[in-house]
Amino acid sequence: MIPDRCSIREEGKRCVNPPGFVVSVVSESDEYMIGVTCNKHRQAVTGKIGVxxxxxKIPSGKVNFEVLKAVGTDCVNGSCGDDLVQIDGIRNA
Structure with missing residues (x-):
């Protein structure tokens, strides 16, 4: 699961913007996820990671911003009889 808001805090308050990017550091042998950020805080995150x-405290490497893409599904939403049977079956198991 990905957080529903940007990881940045300003003056002790968490940013209310939804994340637009997954932030990671790509080193020689691995990639480390650092957090998520909105477009507004992209430069601030880059600077903080550099520090x-x-x-x-964070491995050396290139800072990578991977764009998040929204994905929607209606495969289990309880709107058809088959979904309710499957959900009920799980509950009783």
């Missing part, structure tokens, strides 16, 4: 890399 943390300099302090050795």
């Amino acid at each position: 943390l890399q300099g302090e050795g």
Whole structure:
């Protein structure tokens, strides 16, 4: 699961914007997920990661921003009889 809001806090308050990017650091051998951010905070995240890399708290490597894409599904929404039978079957198991 991905958080429903940006990971950044400003003046102790969490950003209310939805995430637009998954932030990771790509090193020589691995990729490390750091968090999620909105477009507004993209530059701030880049700067903070640079500072943390300099302090050795985050592995060195390239900062990567992967665009999040919304995906919707109606495969189990309880609107048809088959869904209710499957849900009921799980509940009774």
